[in-house]
Amino acid sequence: MEAFTFYLTSGVAIASVIMVVTRVNAIHALLYLVVSSLSLAVIFYILGAPFVAALEVIVYAGAIMVLFVFVIMMLNLGPRSEEQERALLKPSMWVGPSGLAFILLVILVYVITQQPFGAQSPASLVESKEVGAALYGPYLLAVELSSMLLMAGLISAYHLGRPLKKKDQE
Secondary structure, eight states: OHHHHHHHHHHHHHHHHHHHHHOSSHHHHHHHHHHHHHHHHHHHHHTTOHHHHHHIIIIIIIIIHHHHHHHHHHHSOSHHHHHHHHHHTSGGGGHHHHHHHHHHHHHHHHHHHTSOTTOOOSOOOOOHHHHHHHHTTTTHHHHHHHHHHHHHHHHHHHHHHSOOOHHHHO
């Protein structure tokens, strides 16, 4: 059953990343980026790396995404941003991210309920030296891919949110 969960979560991650790339509105792309970070956290948990999964949720899906929201808010000043805010209040804009997040929630509840009651979690006490060795050892590729994903998101937020020059508007 772990293989099914892995492939389903991977499908959610791929679909949400495609939606990040294809969305015109930066806030919508950011919501899909949060869903992709959450799905990566589920994948890390399934693969036996609960610490990296927790870091993915806390650092990337939490703190970094809030920073992106503030950057996008700062770059989208003006009368056009009021129209965009009104459009964000439509329930139809939240259907895609909410559906993908619900799928991840169902997967997470299923994985947690499959453990026998009172069974030990795969998580254990880990020293900071072990975390550093793991992040720059077997998880080096995951760390680098996450950093490249964040850089791509930051560059995209800048290009989508920058004010257009007069020659670009024509």
